[in-house]
Amino acid sequence: MSDAFDPVEFELLKNALFGIADEMALTICRTTYSGVLRDNMDFSTAIADADGKMVAQGLTLPGHLGSVPTALDVVVERFAGDIAPGDVFIMNDPFEGGMHLPDIFVFKPVFAGDERVAFACTVCHHGDVGGRVPGSNASDSTEIYQEGVRIPPLKLHDRGRRNETLIALLERNVRIPVQLMGDLRAQLAACHICETQLAELVDRHGPAKLRRYMTEIIDYAERLTRAAIAELPDGEFRFDDWIDDDGIDVDRPIPLVCTIRKRGDRLQVDWTGSSEQVKGAINSTLSFTKSHSYAAVRCVLPGDIPSNEGVFRAIEVIAPPGTITNMVLPGACAARGLTGFRMGDCALGALAMMVPERVCAASDGGNTGVSIGGWTRERKPFIYVDFACGTWGGRPWADGLEGNANLFANMASQSIEVTESEHPLEILRYEFLPDRAGAGRFRGGAPYVREYRFLEHEGVLQVRSDRRRFRPYGLYGGGPGRPSANYLVRDGEPRPMPTKFIHDIRHGDVFRHELAGGGGWGDPLEREPERVLADVRNDLLSAALARADYGVVLTADETAVDATGTAGLRARMRAARAGQAPAVAWDDAPQAAE
């Protein structure tokens, strides 16, 4: 066999490996039992080389980029010399390579004869892994021990034999064992697909060539990443943002500080200065912090770079232990998704300082998590987990998207009709709210409201939201989005609720969540009056706010722009301004909170 690098073979193998990773993801998507997996695509698939270096990741959850390597490294190290054909590894421990307990990793080594050529990798967010709250995602847990079953790196299959002891133990410690086992089966099916298809590649190309080109694919991604980084401006760019609170110390804002240092073809994302680890369950692990750092940087790089180890080599992530970005025992982390989204937004903020023309203003802050669970009168468990998001910040060239998944979690919403047929719930409202988007030459996206009426006799409602006190920031003259809101309506009486809470609910209670509006980008007085009119005619903006935020005056019947009135009002508003707008616009100066 020739040792010369062949660009044609390279491209063919690259396509084949990424095709397999995608096919693994499809398998999980189609066979899973949980809404979180099928609709939110809260899972990832990947192929790693024989040493555990990630070669190809399937297209699923953007915020999972780079989550696999940390976990796989632990397995490869711990089981060195004891990895055999027929083995399957399982783990979820956040303190040993995992992310949070619901994310269960399943790895299968792939062999050609006696020679290990690859690992099939999957990680799935499971609907429930035990712990004190249905769904295992409470934001008010304060120790990992409350959050569910903790699985260190173990063999789920040992040389083809199922580890019945482990399975029995798992089944006894989760609320809906049939669902957990079904989803583990989906993960195994994905590993099986990977194994079969890699065998075909080995047949065609031989193990040596496969190994060689796996290394080349990683190097290739590194070259592309470094070439793209080299084109970004050098310098140090810092951004500060705040999470409202951790749900325990409700008056204490939580600072996130991201400093991006860039020189030549190297880029560093440094989280030093971010909050100490918090009591509530929103602490991030190092792997999760890395994932969101990579994902944010990816947003300003060209789209066609393969997602693998090569990307990670070019981007260094610093997260001091003991902080919210790299927790230590006994930190709780079940609801750390919130922190991931916000780290993503914070890193994008730093990138907006670096390349203002390429980055959007703040989104709604990522998924609001809503879990409703309990037991029916027949003592059957039910768990409904929903995630709501959908609002982007304004962009330097266009309005923020509305009704579109977050950049860091490309989830799908669950059908209302399916929800109502499967769960003791009625959805009363799911539509955009007017007058909430941050004003700007390119406005933020309009948020939506979602209302859930509970139809079982009693249950527990658990909510994880944010962006109320610290609203989605606007950029370069754009205003911040309006805050999120929670209400519990009982007996017709709407009661405001905190951003994060657990509450007993009973038949007929209605929970209402309003997402935060996206931040605006650029000076609202520069927005074309016709676009302002279009928003008014589409009931997304009131005539009053068209006037107050945009200086646009409409005719009395609100069907046309009063051009003279608008010109006059805008001139007066400009004259009344004191100096240049700041690069970042908050509601009130967040510094005051410190």
Place this chain on the structure above:
Amino acid sequence: MKGLRIGVDIGGTFTDIVLLDDDGRVLTRKVPSTPDDYARGIVDGLAALFAASGVGPGEVEEVLHATTVASNAILERKGARVGLVGTEGFRDVLEIRSLRMPRLYDIAWEKPPPLVERRLRVTVDERIDARGNVRRALERADAERAIDRLVAEGVDVIAVCLINAFANPEHERLIEAVARERAPGIPCTTSHDVLPEIKEYERTSTTVINAYVMPVVAHYLASLRRELDRGGLGVPLLLMQSNGGLLPAEEAARHPAHIIESGPAAGVVGAQVLAARLGLPDVVTFDMGGTTAKASLVEGGAFTRSQDYQVGGGIMRGSRLLTGSGYLLRVPAIDLAEVGAGGGSIVSVDAGGSLQVGPESAGAVPGPVCYGRGGDRATVTDANVVLGYLNPEFLVGGELTLDADASARAIAAQVAEPLGIDVAHAAYGAHQVAAATMMRAIRAVSSERGRDPRRYALFAFGGNGPLFAATMARGLGMRRIVVPPGPGLFSAFGLLYAEVEHHYSRSLLRLVATCDPSELEAAWAELERRAHAQLTAEGFPPERQELLRSAHLHYKGQSYELEVPAPSGTIDAAALAAIEDAFGREHERTYGHRAGREEPVELVHLGLLARGRAERPRTPAGMLAAGADGSRPRAARSAYFGPELGWLETTVVGRAALTTVHPGPCIVEEYDATCLVPPGARAVLDDASNIVIELD
């Protein structure tokens, strides 16, 4: 009277017309499309064909038609001004979609704008629950207010989709009645009629698409009808549906959502019937043109259907993971996977030093470099010219002259030099990478569904299909290729093979273990009653009506269903057990595992396929394909087959020469396509003038 049958396939550039007489004689004609009034091009083309063949319009029995008019209305956003009535609290179902976007890490992503803007989306105060109970009754006055508002906005069509209307259509019916009364000139389409299935976004989107293309399609069909009548062709006009069945024009005007993918479907139908006649029940169809390639699966003599797809989403690179690129349409359609690779796809080297093919395309204008029409970027066709696969001097029977040197210069400068390899190797690489990209489409319909492509024959057509078929087959381990006559206008042929078909469905969520068999039977009986009425109205006597039941099921909690056939007649416990078992087997076949007995299987939809069979076989057993170019002199040229084999002297023949077995390397040149038979392969004609290629 002779029973002439005519198939007409309208594409963006050409209209292909195929005429078949009772003796199996086939005449073909390719004429330029006339987008300002497509009907004119058709009628003119037919007139020319009649003049050339000596037959007259009086001998024609029916006209079968595939058209892009509906999909173009969506792609070009030139559909109707639609008003949408929804449930209060859910004004934005259409626009929020499923949230998901087709791209990751892309701040520049733009959602396709909704087909109905927000001010034309109105709501009424009503609510029906998931079981069909009315929780909040709709007041007539409220429906009147909604209709009046849309009328005042000057809408062309009214679409109605209410939450849970699949379970109880009573409120949608009331709104429809009010619309008829207060706006008699405005057509109204309701979701329970278009798609009585669960999932509000899918149903809303489908109903809206139906409304959006309705006036365009109705106008087009009326105009075509008029022109045909004027030309003495007062015969039935049948439209190809996306699902591979024919639909009378009147019905197509009411449910135009069914004819969106009409052209590609016709090709698959043709492949299915021809393959069956060859005794090949299992084939993968492969249709490659200038900008895209499409694959689909025929299994056990039947094509496979998908339940939904995205219209106008642009070309995906074979990924079915990321959806949301276009407009979701949930009607049964032949399951086609499409990738952005064709003859015009651009070949380039990216910043990381990797060879890329597509999805960017030079299209027909400026086209490949060798066309000499201003194209300066190397394309797949240029690579094929460099390799000697395409005639270096001309294509399309001499109508298009080629500049092979220009191709070689472009491949050298844009591909070979950046990669540091020679020109032939670079061109060969482009050919291989294009084939690999297209293999993803084939995998999407085979291995991603648990089917091993090696068990299937490859049925190749389209202008470029026969050129790539052997490379693809080899890459996938497939052994046999079939290239039908007239591969370049095969979709028009396909029309001649289709039967009239209607699809009915209804959501019924029941656990199979605990459901009441008589309820299922009643639900199927109701669908069958509608199907009978429809087919009878179309003139099919009972003995030519064929009704096939199917069930769509999943394990409770899953969100994708698998479709399995269901028994006709009485539904009892045994029938349910058979359905459940068929589902388990299908799940195992598709995903490699099935759950144990303890896991509940849930029925989601009931389906019914109603077919009206023609009085006699629609096509004679043997067709004498015109276009088999027998007069072509035998020639030879040098072609490149990779670094190991290098340049080989390659025979160039016409199709008719293949009455004897020709081993590769060999090239078959025809008017509308070129077929490559590489070394290690043998080609021969079968009785029906198909080229059959066997690979070692």
